[in-house]
Amino acid sequence: MDVGGVLLLPNAALLTPVVARHGGVDTPEGFIRAHFAAHNAAFPSRGQPRGDYYDLLPRYAGVPEGRWLACAADYLEISRSRNMWHAPDPASKQALAEITGAGVPVAVVSQADGRIAQMLRDARMCQEGDGPGVPVDAVLDSAIVGFDKPDPRLFRAALDRVRVDAAHAVHVGDTVPADVRGAQAAGIRAVHYDPYDDCDAPGDHEHLRRLHEARALVAP
Known part of the structure; x- marks a missing residue:
């Protein structure tokens, strides 16, 4: 994600x-x-x-x-x-809690500068283990992992962290060249987060408008 x-x-x-x-x-x-x-x-x-x-x-x-x-x-x-992308989306937090609460392993994957884990914690969105946000299995920062999106190695690193095969994984992201293409290159089902149907190629890949829709895409 x-x-x-x-x-x-x-x-x-x-x-x-x-x-x-x-x-x-x-x-x-x-x-x-x-x-x-x-x-x-x-x-x-x-x-x-x-x-x-x-x-x-x-x-x-x-x-x-x-x-x-x-x-x-x-x-x-x-x-x-400062990094202005720090405002938590309450609806996405609720959806994330529903997904993790159902026992679905979640890795958060960000094109970032080494500070995304702290930003997520400060926003009370999520963190690895206990904390103020939703507990997730892994938070991967491209600057720390060493690969930028759309390099499939970043996505494979996420798979390794949660011990999930690519064929059983779903990645949701808002940027087609980085998220959708990167996940596809790693063999992962890629879904474009597009709240207002702005995508220029709606038939090219899957879309969802709200994160809670992702619950239907993942098991268990």
Whole structure:
């Protein structure tokens, strides 16, 4: 299971005002909607990206064209001040608890910088063993494992940690080039987390809109 865009979302409370002051959406819900649209446009299933995520976000957030560059610069500046993908999604946490509560082994796999385990703990989302969040079997950080997505070795490392064969595994992630292609290369069933049906190739791979839908895909 992926982290950013699935378990942890961009902090809409901090980022919505950045967009709003340039004339864009002014609600957290509107911001999150724009985020997923921009993310899928920046990381499409096929063809070339429509642009950089930070440049695209203002367009999907309803910012007037004359303010796109200024908004993108402000959005990038605040994002560089700290990792903004740290807001826990309550619905995803509940779904994660349901999955682990059913006895399904779970490995969390993130393209990160060595700090994802602490971020998940701080967000009270999940951790290995006891803690403030949902106990999971493994948390893998690409910077620590030594392989970046979509390298299948990162996904195979997750399989090794939970002692599950690829044929019996499912990976859920929000980025097709990294998550879906990486999992597929490792022989894992790959599912695109796409809450608003933004994927440019809906027939190319499986999708789900809410994490609780993943419960039906895994045993026991």
